[in-house]
Amino acid sequence: MLLTRPIVAAAAIAAVVYAAPAAAHGYNGTFDPAMRSFNGTWPVTITDSQRSNGTGCLTLNGNATQGQASLVFGNQRYQYGSFMVSDDILVVTISEPLYGQNGAIMFISHVKRAQIGQGVFENIEGGSNFDAGMLAYGKKNGC
Secondary structure, three states: OOOHHHHHHHHHHHHHHHHHHHHHOOOOOOOOHHHHOOOEEEEEEEEOOOOOOEEEEEEEEEOOOEEEEEEEEOOEEEOOEEEEEEOOEEEEEEEEEOOOOEEEEEEEEEEEOOEEEEEEEEEEEOOEEEEEEEEEEOOOOOO
């Protein structure tokens, strides 16, 4: 009986020490998806590009790590896309129908909780980089 008390105490201390870093990052033993929900509309502004400068509206719908995406940019509506989040990096890929082939519009940005930071834009056509630029996001549900 005396031997089990130190073992139980050591296990309790180990659990607290292990959980402390997780609590410091906002996790309390369970993942809180509301803290990292990207669902909604996001104004996106592309600058420093040769062909694609301007502002559009990106819609994300999914969970904290992946989902569907669509984009309205100028007079163009791109309905098919996806997003994923890994290691605090958001990657959005929008399918761009072209003549005889598909292209991709990509947005790559850092994220912190449910906030998307600045990033880069790339337009891939014919398997090559067709255009690229800087990317900035506005406030969630801002378009």
